[in-house]
Amino acid sequence: MKRFLGIFFIKLKNFANGCIVAKQRSLFFTSKSKIHDSFRIGRDNFLDISPSADFQIGKNVMINQSNFITVKPNAKMIIGDNTYITRAIISCLGEIEIGENCILGEGMKIFDHNHQYTKDPFSVAKTDFNIGKVKIGNNVWTGANVVILKDVIIGDNVILGAGCVIHKDIPDNSIIINKQDHKTIAL
Numbered sequence: 001m002k003r004f005l006g007i008f009f010i011k012l013k014n015f016a017n018g019c020i021v022a023k024q025r026s027l028f029f030t031s032k033s034k035i036h037d038s039f040r041i042g043r044d045n046f047l048d049i050s051p052s053a054d055f056q057i058g059k060n061v062m063i064n065q066s067n068f069i070t071v072k073p074n075a076k077m078i079i080g081d082n083t084y085i086t087r088a089i090i091s092c093l094g095e096i097e098i099g100e101n102c103i104l105g106e107g108m109k110i111f112d113h114n115h116q117y118t119k120d121p122f123s124v125a126k127t128d129f130n131i132g133k134v135k136i137g138n139n140v141w142t143g144a145n146v147v148i149l150k151d152v153i154i155g156d157n158v159i160l161g162a163g164c165v166i167h168k169d170i171p172d173n174s175i176i177i178n179k180q181d182h183k184t185i186a187l
Helices: 003-027
Strands: 046-049 054-059 068-071 075-080 091-094 093-098 110-112 112-120 122-131 132-134 139-142 152-153 158-160
Touching: 003 110, 075 091, 110 132
Parallel strands: 046 068, 054 075, 068 091, 075 093, 091 110, 093 132, 132 152, 139 158
Antiparallel strands: 112 122
């Protein structure tokens, strides 16, 4: 009896997860979207997607599990063929374009905006933003915990090493590393 109940609850859980994934996938299909049928999404994603967002998603795109994706009203997100995204944070208020054959690694963050601020008197706005664009070329691989900031263009055939903060354009055929000098101090 325990075995039967165990199998029953596993099947019930799998069915429920399938329903949640299907519902989340449907959020990408807005009136402006062009999405290939092969687009897949994993489970346990947090999605904040406006019904007026614009998506263009190519063939064999996989947004795997545990991503936090925000696409606000009239924002545009483009993902090229054969791109894989996992455990990322993507916050799109303007436009984010990700090329073909990209692998965006764990902890990767993309922001196409930043908060507005004033100097005198100093103040940072909670809900007002300077909105820009991020463009990531084809064949880009991001290591763990890469941060890509607004108004950046990353060329084709680029590797972004773990922990890099990308705040300016990166040319084609580049490897960017987070160079840190470690100093060992004896106790």
